[in-house]
Amino acid sequence: MSESPALLSVELVSPSQRVWSGKASMVSARTIEGDLGILPGHAPLFGVLVDGKVSITAEDGTATEFSIHGGFLSVSNDRVSILTESTD
Amino acid sequence: MGAQLRVYRRRMRSVKATKKITKAMELISASRIVKAQQRVAASTPYANELTRAVSAVATYSSADHPLTTPSANPKRAAILIISADRGMAGAYSNNAIKEGEQLASLLRERGLEISSYLVGRKAVSYYKFRNRPVAGSWTGFSDSPTYEKAKEVANAVIGAFLADAQTEAHGIDEIHIVYTEFKSMLTQSALAKRMLPLEVVESEVAAPTGLFPMYEFEPSAERVLNALLPRYIEARIFNAMLQSAASEHAARRRAMKSATDNADDLIKSLTRLANAARQAEITQEISEIVGGADALASASAGSE
Numbered sequence: 001m002s003e004s005p006a007l008l009s010v011e012l013v014s015p016s017q018r019v020w021s022g023k024a025s026m027v028s029a030r031t032i033e034g035d036l037g038i039l040p041g042h043a044p045l046f047g048v049l050v051d052g053k054v055s056i057t058a059e060d061g062t063a064t065e066f067s068i069h070g071g072f073l074s075v076s077n078d079r080v081s082i083l084t085e086s087t088d
Numbered sequence: 089m090g091a092q093l094r095v096y097r098r099r100m101r102s103v104k105a106t107k108k109i110t111k112a113m114e115l116i117s118a119s120r121i122v123k124a125q126q127r128v129a130a131s132t133p134y135a136n137e138l139t140r141a142v143s144a145v146a147t148y149s150s151a152d153h154p155l156t157t158p159s160a161n162p163k164r165a166a167i168l169i170i171s172a173d174r175g176m177a178g179a180y181s182n183n184a185i186k187e188g189e190q191l192a193s194l195l196r197e198r199g200l201e202i203s204s205y206l207v208g209r210k211a212v213s214y215y216k217f218r219n220r221p222v223a224g225s226w227t228g229f230s231d232s233p234t235y236e237k238a239k240e241v242a243n244a245v246i247g248a249f250l251a252d253a254q255t256e257a258h259g260i261d262e263i264h265i266v267y268t269e270f271k272s273m274l275t276q277s278a279l280a281k282r283m284l285p286l287e288v289v290e291s292e293v294a295a296p297t298g299l300f301p302m303y304e305f306e307p308s309a310e311r312v313l314n315a316l317l318p319r320y321i322e323a324r325i326f327n328a329m330l331q332s333a334a335s336e337h338a339a340r341r342r343a344m345k346s347a348t349d350n351a352d353d354l355i356k357s358l359t360r361l362a363n364a365a366r367q368a369e370i371t372q373e374i375s376e377i378v379g380g381a382d383a384l385a386s387a388s389a390g391s392e
Contacts, residue, residue: 018134081140085319
């Protein structure tokens with residue numbers, strides 16, 4: 001990871017489909033305890049999400065927003081998976 | 089046209105009409121299997137991630153969650169049977185119902201009462217015909233289940249599971265699910281699985297990459313588990329429904345294919361019979377004409 005900056009590999013999945021998957025430089029979401037931003041190198045974390053927006057900033061800097069209805073977020077070794085019941 | 093021939097032709101027409109219907113149903117099911125398989129495939133990433141998450145949390149949470157704790161002396165068990173809404177699918181619904189019956193007798197041997205939860209009109213009418221009590225039933229979505237429906241079913245069974253079976257009439261101690269596993273286009277088999285109390289053994293299977301990292305939980309491991317386990321049940325019910333839907337279409341396609349083949353055979357043999365009847369009719373007419381001419385000839389020969 002010395003040459004290129006570290007990236008997160010992100011999966012946003014719902015029961016009916018894989019909504020988003022790929023490399024991202026930042027993910028932000030809202031958990032029960034408040035807003036949360038995740039950058040590469042984040043400590044392992046498991047959070048419960050509330051209804052709201054999840055924003056994923058992709059490799060090239062474009063941000064994509066998803067409205068989610070409840071869900072979970074887990075981070076470990078720069079791997080972020082977001083599980084949600086449904087997205088709009 | 090003779091009576092015999094007319095009857096054969098009428099039967100041929102009716103078989104042909106039926107064949108058109110079964111052929112159409114076969115083609116529709118064939119196209120729906122593919123769609124149903126895609127839906128199963130589309131739901132697997134979610135199921136995998138969820139299983140991983142449950143294993144990870146369960147590894148680090150020492151808390152005994154009500155959904156993972158077996159009752160000391162179970163009293164009542166629930167069976168959730170997933171069947172079809174419509175027939176014309178061969179033995180598909182029957183196999184699932186029979187598997188449920190077998191499971192029920194096994195549970196009865198263990199001294200448990202059974203309460204039944206049914207999905208699909210076929211199972212509902214089977215139980216209604218036999219005047220059996222039904223704890224809950226859902227119909228109308230067997231061929232394309234949605235996550236919302238799975239959630240509805242899951243909420244009902246989880247609610248009953250969390251109620252105390254010793255004191256409350258609808259409370260249950262165990263939940264088993266009977267569904268039809270879609271192994272391939274040709275093989276589907278009905279099977280029964282225990283769903284609750286959960287056995288979280290996946291952590292051993294899913295840990296080839298090493299131990300799970302020490303997660304920080306937000307807000308706490310217990311609350312995460314509380315939120316996670318019902319989702320896990322929902323996802324498992326949803327997956328069972330999707331597989332059953334794919335199996336239903338596959339079973340229907342196979343049943344309709346053999347119906348079409350049988351109609352073909354029937355049409356072939358009826359055509360032969362009709363041809364023979366027509367030929368017999370012609371032969372008879374010829375011999376009548378010849379016989380009539382002979383009689384006329386001999387009559388006029390006698391008068392001269």
